[in-house]
Amino acid sequence: MKIAIVKLSALGDIVHAMAALQFIKAHSPAMQIDWIVEEDFAGILKNNPDINNILTINLKSLKTDKAGIFQQIKNIRHYALNNYDLVIDAQGLIKSAITARLLGKRTAGFDADSAREKAAAWFYDVKVACAYNTNTIDRNALVLSSPLEITITSEQILNKKPFLFFNDEDQRLYNFLLKDRLNIVLVIGSTWDSRNYPVDKFVKIAQALQQNCLVVWGNAQERKKAEWMFRQSDHIRVMPKLDLNNLKALIAHADLLIGNDTGPTHMAWALNKPSITIFGPTPVSRVYQTGINKVVKSASIVNPYKLDKRDYSIRDISEDAIIKLARDLLIL
Numbered sequence: 001m002k003i004a005i006v007k008l009s010a011l012g013d014i015v016h017a018m019a020a021l022q023f024i025k026a027h028s029p030a031m032q033i034d035w036i037v038e039e040d041f042a043g044i045l046k047n048n049p050d051i052n053n054i055l056t057i058n059l060k061s062l063k064t065d066k067a068g069i070f071q072q073i074k075n076i077r078h079y080a081l082n083n084y085d086l087v088i089d090a091q092g093l094i095k096s097a098i099t100a101r102l103l104g105k106r107t108a109g110f111d112a113d114s115a116r117e118k119a120a121a122w123f124y125d126v127k128v129a130c131a132y133n134t135n136t137i138d139r140n141a142l143v144l145s146s147p148l149e150i151t152i153t154s155e156q157i158l159n160k161k162p163f164l165f166f167n168d169e170d171q172r173l174y175n176f177l178l179k180d181r182l183n184i185v186l187v188i189g190s191t192w193d194s195r196n197y198p199v200d201k202f203v204k205i206a207q208a209l210q211q212n213c214l215v216v217w218g219n220a221q222e223r224k225k226a227e228w229m230f231r232q233s234d235h236i237r238v239m240p241k242l243d244l245n246n247l248k249a250l251i252a253h254a255d256l257l258i259g260n261d262t263g264p265t266h267m268a269w270a271l272n273k274p275s276i277t278i279f280g281p282t283p284v285s286r287v288y289q290t291g292i293n294k295v296v297k298s299a300s301i302v303n304p305y306k307l308d309k310r311d312y313s314i315r316d317i318s319e320d321a322i323i324k325l326a327r328d329l330l331i332l
Contacts, residue, residue, distance in 0.1 A: 002032040002082065005144065006089045006100045008059065009038045010191070011244075011263025012286070014045070015270050017090045017140040018163055021050040023152045024145060034082065036099060043244030044267075047165035055079045059095055076102045089124065090143050092116040097123035108147035114139075133304040136286045158290060162252075162272045169249035176237060177253055182211040182330055185251055185268075186236075187259025188229075189222040194312045195260050197278045199225045201319040205258065206235045208323045209332070214239050214254075216247065216264060256329055258322065260314075261286060269293050274329045276322055280314025281307055294325050 007017045014037065021033065032052045035045055039056035046054065057075055061068050080103050087104035089096045092115035100107045101123045108126035112118040121127055126147045130139050141152040177183050186202055206213040206229075213236045215226040226238045242250065251257055251267050257275045259265035261282045268275035274292040277284075283302045284295050298313035326332075 001028065001030075001085050001148075002034075003148070004034045004036055004055075004079070004082070004084045004087045004100075004103050006036045006087060006096050006103070007091055007140075008036065008057070008093075008096055008099070009041055009091075011041055011044060012261075012266040013091070013136075013140075014041055015164070015263060015266045016137045016286075017144065018045070018048065018270065019137055019157055019160060020141040020144040020152055021048065022161055022163055023141075023156055024148065024150055025050045027150045028148070034079075034084070036076075036079065036103065041244075044164065044248075044263075046245065047167050048163065049165070050163075053082075057099070059099075073102065079103055086126075086147060088144055088147055089120065090140055092120050092143075094120050096120065100124075108143070110139075110143055133283070133285065135288070137288055157288060160272075162270065164248045164252075164267060164270045166245045166248040166252065169246050172240075173242075173246055173249055174253075176212075176214055176239060176250075178212040182209075182255040183253065184209065184211050184213045184326070184330075185254045185257040185259070185264075186213055186215045186229075187257065187262060187264045188215060188225055189218055190260040190262035192281070192309050194281050194309050195262065195314065197260055197280075197317065198315050199229055200232075201317075201322075202258075203229050203232045203236065204319045205323055205326065206233050208319075209326055209330070210235055211255075211330070212237065214250070216242060216250070256326060258326060276325050276329070278314060278317060278322065280317075281309065281311035292329060294329070296321055296325065 034053040036055045042056050084104040087100045087107045089100040089109035092110045094117050097120035107124045109124040111127035111129050112121040114130045128143045128146045130142050145152045216239050217223045217226045229236050230238050257268035277295045279297040283304045300313035
């Protein structure tokens with residue numbers, strides 16, 4: 001059987017969907033699985049042995065280049081020549097549903113009551129029911145496995161093998177990792193300002209733990225914050241700009257990751273590395289909590305159907321709660 005998975009973005013969402021791959025392949029080893037993704041995120045999928053082909057598109061470019069739609073359709077129709085037996089849209093957006101329909105004659109995805117955009121369900125032949133407020137990882141596992149008549153249990157996911165892989169990483173990366181101290185990755189950015197834990201509190205955490213804290217950043221604003229943090233503490237170092245391959249390598253060698261609810265933080269869970277995810281205006285149902293993967297949530301009540309970007313309650317979370325969790329995970 002030959003299938004294509006459509007999960008275009010974003011980084012954390014792709015990571016959550018990837019968790020299902022190892023169980024699908026274990027059930028049907030001969031199945032060919034191709035993945036259609038926005039080209040900016042293709043790196044997270046690379047080197048995964050359960051993916052046969054990574055097929056990229058660039059729908060984001062259409063925001064500034066409307067005429068580019070014709071080239072993108074041409075690319076998708078070219079991929080459709082692979083003659084997929086089934087195309088599964090794990091995103092539930094109109095753009096991902098149209099992509100799925102262009103890719104194959106038989107498509108699957110969330111039903112209208114479960115999809116992020118209800119109209120997406122019009123494009124599917126097989127429709128999967130799963131409440132939108134269900135755990136994000138369980139939702140992805142269900143929409144990818146149910147159309148294949150495969151069952152993936154929560155117990156299986158809790159006992160998963162690491163599923164992010166890197167190759168030929170920059171060896172200079174290891175100059176930042178120390179042997180005489182524990183290495184802690186700090187993820188200080190995210191897509192919304194209200195999802196960001198205050199950098200001064202990250203500094204207090206680093207000061208309390210007194211380990212090797214490595215700050216990763218994704219844009220100029222985050223880099224500026226990281227450099228400010230470096231000036232405040234001898235326990236903080238700023239990483240150079242990392243691509244996804246090197247970010248995977250760094251997290252795989254870390255002793256702990258502390259970060260906001262964002263893609264790089266979820267990568268720690270995917271790599272079976274200890275982590276603390278800090279939540280403010282987003283629901284903790286986005287992650288699996290395990291013996292080594294913990295969450296700290298602000299006091300605000302979150303409506304998963306309508307997130308409030310004006311909810312800055314993450315700023316009220318005491319750094320002491322995070323420090324205690326970190327010490328427990330690091331056995332300090």
